Amino acid sequence: MLVVFVLLLLGCREELDYLDHKTENTYQLTKDNVKTQILQRKDYEARPLLKPSVDIVNAYLKSQYSAPVSSSSKVSPQDISGISLYTDVVEEVQYRNATYYSFYITGTETDGYERKLILKYTDNQLAGRYILNYKRFQDFRIDPASFQLEKLVGSSSSGDENSLVTTEISLSVGCTNYTITTFDCGYDHHSNGEWCTKLGIVMPYDVISSVYTANCQPGNSGGTVGTPGDGSGTGTPTGGGSVGGGTGTDQTPEIITIPTTAPLYIIQRPKGIICNTLNLDSEEIVQINSNDNVRLRLYQYLALWGINPQLCGGIMTQEAEEFIKAALAYFKDHPNATWQDYNNTYLTTPCQRLKKMLETPASLPTGAVSIKTALQDLQNTVEEQSTNHEEGYNFRYNTANGSMYAQKVTTWSSENNTVEYERTENTFGGAHFHQKSLQGMFSHADISVLYNFYFWFKTQPYNGINDANYPQPVHMLVANGQAYALAIEPADVNYFRQTYNDILNGDDPDMKEDFKDNMERDYSNLYSTVGGWNSNKTILEKTFLKFVTKIDNSPKHYNLKVSLYRANTDLTGWEKLTISQNGNDFSITPNPCN
Amino acid sequence: MKKIALILLITFITYSCKGQIIIPMNNDYVETPDGAYLKDTENFLDKFVGTWKYQNGNEEFIIILKKEINHFYKAYYKDILYGEYKYVNPSGSTLVNTLDKIDFAYTSKSYHNISGASFITNNLYVKCNDCNPGEFRVKSNFDDPDRKGLIDTGVIFRYINPMTINVKIIGSKGKVLESDTDNKPDRLRVPSGEYIMTKQ
Numbered sequence: 001m002l003v004v005f006v007l008l009l010l011g012c013r014e015e016l017d018y019l020d021h022k023t024e025n026t027y028q029l030t031k032d033n034v035k036t037q038i039l040q041r042k043d044y045e046a047r048p049l050l051k052p053s054v055d056i057v058n059a060y061l062k063s064q065y066s067a068p069v070s071s072s073s074k075v076s077p078q079d080i081s082g083i084s085l086y087t088d089v090v091e092e093v094q095y096r097n098a099t100y101y102s103f104y105i106t107g108t109e110t111d112g113y114e115r116k117l118i119l120k121y122t123d124n125q126l127a128g129r130y131i132l133n134y135k136r137f138q139d140f141r142i143d144p145a146s147f148q149l150e151k152l153v154g155s156s157s158s159g160d161e162n163s164l165v166t167t168e169i170s171l172s173v174g175c176t177n178y179t180i181t182t183f184d185c186g187y188d189h190h191s192n193g194e195w196c197t198k199l200g201i202v203m204p205y206d207v208i209s210s211v212y213t214a215n216c217q218p219g220n221s222g223g224t225v226g227t228p229g230d231g232s233g234t235g236t237p238t239g240g241g242s243v244g245g246g247t248g249t250d251q252t253p254e255i256i257t258i259p260t261t262a263p264l265y266i267i268q269r270p271k272g273i274i275c276n277t278l279n280l281d282s283e284e285i286v287q288i289n290s291n292d293n294v295r296l297r298l299y300q301y302l303a304l305w306g307i308n309p310q311l312c313g314g315i316m317t318q319e320a321e322e323f324i325k326a327a328l329a330y331f332k333d334h335p336n337a338t339w340q341d342y343n344n345t346y347l348t349t350p351c352q353r354l355k356k357m358l359e360t361p362a363s364l365p366t367g368a369v370s371i372k373t374a375l376q377d378l379q380n381t382v383e384e385q386s387t388n389h390e391e392g393y394n395f396r397y398n399t400a401n402g403s404m405y406a407q408k409v410t411t412w413s414s415e416n417n418t419v420e421y422e423r424t425e426n427t428f429g430g431a432h433f434h435q436k437s438l439q440g441m442f443s444h445a446d447i448s449v450l451y452n453f454y455f456w457f458k459t460q461p462y463n464g465i466n467d468a469n470y471p472q473p474v475h476m477l478v479a480n481g482q483a484y485a486l487a488i489e490p491a492d493v494n495y496f497r498q499t500y501n502d503i504l505n506g507d508d509p510d511m512k513e514d515f516k517d518n519m520e521r522d523y524s525n526l527y528s529t530v531g532g533w534n535s536n537k538t539i540l541e542k543t544f545l546k547f548v549t550k551i552d553n554s555p556k557h558y559n560l561k562v563s564l565y566r567a568n569t570d571l572t573g574w575e576k577l578t579i580s581q582n583g584n585d586f587s588i589t590p591n592p593c594n
Numbered sequence: 595m596k597k598i599a600l601i602l603l604i605t606f607i608t609y610s611c612k613g614q615i616i617i618p619m620n621n622d623y624v625e626t627p628d629g630a631y632l633k634d635t636e637n638f639l640d641k642f643v644g645t646w647k648y649q650n651g652n653e654e655f656i657i658i659l660k661k662e663i664n665h666f667y668k669a670y671y672k673d674i675l676y677g678e679y680k681y682v683n684p685s686g687s688t689l690v691n692t693l694d695k696i697d698f699a700y701t702s703k704s705y706h707n708i709s710g711a712s713f714i715t716n717n718l719y720v721k722c723n724d725c726n727p728g729e730f731r732v733k734s735n736f737d738d739p740d741r742k743g744l745i746d747t748g749v750i751f752r753y754i755n756p757m758t759i760n761v762k763i764i765g766s767k768g769k770v771l772e773s774d775t776d777n778k779p780d781r782l783r784v785p786s787g788e789y790i791m792t793k794q
Contacts, residue, residue, distance in 0.1 A: 413765055445746035445767050455771040504770040505743045509704040513735050514668050555669040
C-alpha cells in the first residue's frame with residue numbers, strides 16, 4: 001500500500017548522506033532572524049496566497065490514485081481516498097524574505113513515515129513545493145537518518161498545474177544537508193513557542209532546514225544532523241544552527257519547517273476511515289495539534305498506559321480519556337501555561353506533597369504549629385480519658401514564605417461533637433481525630449469536607465505558578481493510632497469533583513440519601529460483627545476503600561477516585577493504600593511514597 | 595455468645611413469598627444483599643407516625659411524620675419515615691413551613707424534607723449516653739427546603755412514650771459548595787439540638 005507515495009517518489013532518489021559543510025555557513029538561523037508560528041485554520045484562510053497552492057497539491061495528491069504505478073497495475077480509488085493536506089493546524093516559518101508553510105499530509109499509508117508538504121514563498125511568490133518524509137523513534141523523536149525530500153515541479157510549458165509530477169531535488173546523492181536548530185531560552189528550558197521570561201520573547205519553535213548543493217561531490221557522507229527538539233533542547237539563546245551548502249545564488253534554504261515533537265493527532269486515515277482513538281472533539285483536536293509540547297507530554301503519558309493514539313482500534317480507557325480531556329481543558333483555560341505549570345498544579349503526586357507537609361517550616365506564625373506537630377498532638381489527645389469531643393487543626397498556606405502550618409480548630413458542633421474547620425482562602429486542608437468510641441475511619445461528611453477544601457483554597461503560590469511546594473487540598477484523620485490522609489490524584493480531581501457534586505448537589509435526593517445510608521450501613525455492619533466499633537485498621541481500610549472504589553461492583557458503592565494514604569509511625573512518610581480483589585477476598589497493599 | 599446472636603439473627607432473615615430476602619430493620623446491620631427488603635417487622639416506625647409539636651414561648655416546631663412501606667433505594671428496599679415541618683423562631687417569625695407538602699405527589703418520598711429510617715443503638719453515631727442498652731432510635735435525613743447540599747444534617751427520633759418523642763436535630767458541617775464564590779447559607783434554619791415533642 002505504499003503505492004501512493006511510490007507515485008510521489010516515482011523518478012526520485014533519496015538523499016540520505018550528509019555532507020560536512022562546516023566551512024560553508026551560508027545561513028545562520030537565530031532566534032532573531034527566524035520567526036515561527038503555529039497557525040490555525042482561520043489564520044490559514046486569512047492568507048489568500050496559500051489556498052490556491054494547497055488546492056493544486058490536494059488535487060494532485062487525490063488524482064494520483066488513478067495514475068499508473070506501472071504499466072501493469074493501478075491504485076484503486078478507495079485505497080487513498082482519505083489523502084489530503086491538513087489545514088486545521090499549519091506551521092509557518094519566516095526567514096529573511098522567505099516564508100515557509102508546512103502542512104501534514106493525512107490519510108497516507110502506515111508505512112512508518114510522516115509526510116509534510118512545505119510551500120516556500122520568496123517575496124510572497126511561490127518559490128518551491130517540497131514533500132518531507134521522515135520516521136520517528138519510539139519516543140517520538142524524529143530519526144534524522146530517515147529524512148527524504150522531494151521537490152514537486154509543475155509543468156511550466158503546459159501551464160497545467162494539475163500535471164504536477166514529483167522530481168528528485170537533485171540527481172546527486174548526498175547533496176542535501178539537513179540541519180535541526182533548537183532555540184532555548186536558557187532559563188527553565190523554555191522553548192518551542194513558550195514565553196521566555198529571561199529574554200522577554202516567545203521562543204521560536206525548533207526548525208529543520210535543508211539545503212541542496214548542486215555542484216557538491218556526492219558520497220562524502222558524515223555530516224552532522226542535530227537532535228530534534230523535544231522541548232528540552234540545549235541550544236544557546238542566540239545560537240541557531242548553521243546551514244551549509246548554499247549555492248551562493250539563493251539566500252534562503254530550500255525548506256525550513258518545524259520538527260513537530262510528536263505526530264499530529266490526525267483522525268483521517270487511509271481509505272477515508274475516521275479513527276478518533278482519543279474521542280476528542282474537533283476543538284480538542286485543533287488544540288492538541290496546536291501545542292507541540294503538550295501533545296508530546298500527553299502522548300508520553302498515554303504510552304505509560306500502553307495507549308497509542310495513532311493506532312486505529314487500539315485500547316483506550318475511560319481514565320486516559322478523562323485525563324486527556326482534563327489536561328486540554330486546563331490549557332484551554334490557561335493558554336500561556338507550560339507543561340511544568342500543569343505538572344505542578346495537577347501532576348505532582350499527593351505522595352510528594354504529603355511528604356512535604358510533614359516537614360517543619362523554618363518559621364511559623366504566632367500560635368501555629370507544624371502539621372507534623374498537629375498530628376502528634378491529635379494522636380496524644382485522642383488517648384486522653386477526658387476527651388469528649390473531636391479536635392482538629394486547620395492546615396494553612398503561609399503567604400509570607402510559601403510554607404505550610406497548622407492552627408487548632410476552635411469550634412465544633414455541640415450536638416455531635418465534630419470539628420468545624422474555618423474557611424479562609426489559605427486553608428488547604430485539615431486534620432481531626434475520631435473519638436475512640438466511634439468509627440476510626442473517614443466518614444461521608446469527611447469526604448464532603450475534602451471536596452470543599454478545593455473551593456476554599458484560593459491563595460496564589462508564593463513562588464509563582466511553578467512552585468512545586470504549593471500544597472494540595474487534603475483531609476487527614478487520626479484514629480486507631482494511625483494517621484490517614486484523604487487526597488485526590490491530580491488526574492482525578494475533575495472526575496472527583498464532578499461525581500461528588502452530582503451525588504450531593506444533584507436533583508435526585510435518593511442519590512444523596514443512598515450515599516450516606518450506604519456508607520453508614522457498611523460501618524454499622526462492622527459494629528455488629530464484633531459488637532462494638534471495629535478497631536482492626538485493615539478491616540476499616542478495606543471497608544472504606546471498597547466503598548470509594550466500587551471494586552466489588554456493588555450498587556451500594558461508588559467510584560469516587562479518592563486516594564487513602566497512611567502515615568508511618570514516626571510521621572516521616574506515607575504509604576498509599578490500594579485495594580485488590582481475589583474472588584471474594586479483598587486485600588490492602590501499602591505502596592510506600594518515595 | 596456473639597456467634598449465637600449472629601446465628602439467631604440469620605435465622606430471622608427470611609425469604610418472602612416473592613423470593614426477596616427480608617431483613618428485620620432492628621437487626622439490619624448485617625451485609626445487605628442487593629434487592630433485599632429492610633422491613634420494620636415490629637412496626638417500630640409506627641410509634642413516630644403523626645403530628646408532633648414543640649412549644650416554648652413563641653418558638654414552635656411542628657413535625658408531621660408518615661411511614662412508607664418498601665421504599666426503593668438503588669440497591670435495596672426499606673420501610674422509611676417521611677415528613678415535613680414548620681419552625682417559628684423565639685421572635686415569632688416563621689422561618690420554615692413545608693407542612694402543606696406532606697401529601698404532595700413527589701416521584702419519591704425522598705423529596706420530602708424528612709426522609710429515611712435507620713435504626714441505631716446507643717453507641718452508633720450520634721452517640722446517646724442515656725439510652726438503654728438495646729434501645730433503638732431512628733435516624734432520618736433532615737433538609738432545609740431552601741438550602742441545598744448541607745453536609746451531614748439529620749434528625750434522630752427517640753421514642754419516650756405514646757405521646758412523647760425526643761427529636762434531635764443534627765446541624766450541618768457546612769454545605770457542598772458549588773463554586774469558590776459560593777457563600778450561600780450553610781446551616782439549617784432550625785437550630786440544632788434536642789426538642790421534646792408532644793403528639794397532637
